[in-house]
Amino acid sequence: MLTAKDFIPAAYSQTIESGEYQWSAPSNIALVKYWGKKDNQIPANPSVSFTLSNCKTITKLAFAKKENKDSLSFDLLFEGQPKEDFKPKIQKFLERIEVYLPFLKEYHFTIDTQNTFPHSSGIASSASGMAALAMNFISLEKALNPAMTDAYFYQKASLLARLGSGSACRSVKGQVVVWGKQANIEGSTDLYGVEFPNEIHANFKNYQDTILLVDKGEKQVSSTVGHDLMHNHPYASSRFAQAHENLDALKAIFKSGDLDAFIKIVESEALTLHAMMMTSMPYFILMKPNTLQIINTIWKFRNETQIPVCFTLDAGANVHVLYPENVTEKVLQFIKDELVGYCQNGQYICDEIGNGAILL
Template sequence: MISVNDFIPSKYMHLVENGNFQWSAPSNIALVKYWGKKDNQIPANPSVSFTLNNCKTITKLAFAKKDISTALNVKGNNFSFDLLFEGQPKEDFKPKIQKFLERIEIYLPFLKDYHFTIDTENTFPHSSGIASSASGMAALAMNLMSLEKVLNPEMTEEYFYQKASLLARLGSGSACRSVKGQVVVWGNHTNISGSSDLFGVEFPNAIHANFKNFQDTILLVDKGEKQVSSTIGHDLMHNHPFAERRFAQAHENLDQLISIFESGNLEEFIKIVESEALTLHAMMMTSMPYFILMKPNTLEIINAIWKFRNETKIPVCFTLDAGANVHVLYPENVAETVLQFIKNELVGYCQNGQYICDEIGNGAVLI
């Protein structure tokens, strides 16, 4: 079994003074939710997600080796970086990056040797429940791994992507599912070969054609910052009265999805996905302190989707992250009809009528 020690390098064979890389990494939407974690960003239960295509973070990382005088002074013994978000300095993001670098230094011991300029932008609203931390940390991890690959060109592609996912996880748990693959599993699960708590893996089993090019239209009910940060939400699972049953349920639902993905049974897929979404919010409503993350328009949308599905028998469903926005999931072959339904009946519940059309993607891309 792979351990974290396998990702701690012994010695680098090459040196590089300066350079830059640019990666894009997508967000992802969990079908079986990760909610609750142990130390070091280890999930309390396994999860599985669709990787998105259009909702992504694009990050350019420029690096320059510190000179000897800089390296010898006190500041030189610390991490050194500038952070730009959409071209402007973003001081309030810096503590999260600082914490990330501290967590991953053991795996990338060259970090204090360089000054970094991190220039990042999103194709979607930040902090609005579309997992911007997942795409952001995944994009940064890919850039850092590109630098390590220059220092250690012998590394294999498998090692590169596993370690990138491991690093991303230490920035934001769900970020490990944004590195590679259309359907990604994170967390040890008995019946999924290669699954790991340390990094996300491409779903290794058969996936029916019904799930190819699956669509995700994200209805922006509330574009403001989330009411509760994911970190606080996960922490609320400690001593939660229903936590152990919830963790067991996630294993059971993932087991069911293995056969559902193979058979293409959309009716059973819908049951699992919608139940998982509502369970996530139920956990927040029954924690102490308790929170309601949905808005009135979230419920209006859910009820409208149920009514439409019952009347038309079209296999469209919803899922939610830890916020008010609604992800509308449906196969590509019904896209025209579902998009018309969204425009006619659901857009009015969105903030400023805004929504994002997305679909399954393939993970991070070097630009």
């Protein structure tokens, strides 16, 4: 198994004066949630997610050699306009990854990034954004070191993405991604995300995720602060054990295609995540009244129709409505008839399982 030291490169065989790359990377939605982390963005528990398809960040990285090699230097554009308030996060990211990419101070970078979904809509833009940025940097490193294997390329990209935003490491590859060491999942590691290596039943192919935008405002508590509050949390150790158990259970469910069992775990995980927030000190609530209305309406609809639709939540108020592809028509009609009224300005986004980052 690779260690972090294995990702620190020796001398490069090539030199490059300037150039550019452009990658898109999708968001992802965790089924088993990660909440709480150790030093260096190491997760306190393993997680598994569906990689999405339509909700993505597209990032262009232009680079040119510079005279002064004493400091990191970059310009940041968001949708073509300078975006100063994103810069500290990128600066911190570059400082964290410099040990793995020793060429960073040799270039001036221009990072031009855009999302296909509203920023701060509660869709994990840090995951897609950091994954897209990591793909660009690793592409430059591969040009400097053409001997790099494909497997190493994606592992290191995921490791770099993790240092920008933990869940970003699950946005590099597709469909179902595990991050965090789990005894019975081969290749799983705290360092980077891996494609789920076991059998996945046809029920979970092309799984749909319709994201109901309940509240598009800034969250009152950032995920970083929320993760930190797990350090002295009275229920932390039980929660971490529960995540391991649920991931074990999901492994069997992915094989059998048991949608009822899938729903129980996914909804329980979403509610547990928010229960951890409500029972930390200080405590906080990210759900809104409309989040609860949607959840209750989904439960009622599922009871009455036996259609296997369920919800999950990220660290925010928005609701991800998950369902198999073969019930798409009925569920979308239900969303239009009964759930759109609970969305801010009636907005929702239709998405589905996707394949990870793409070079454009």
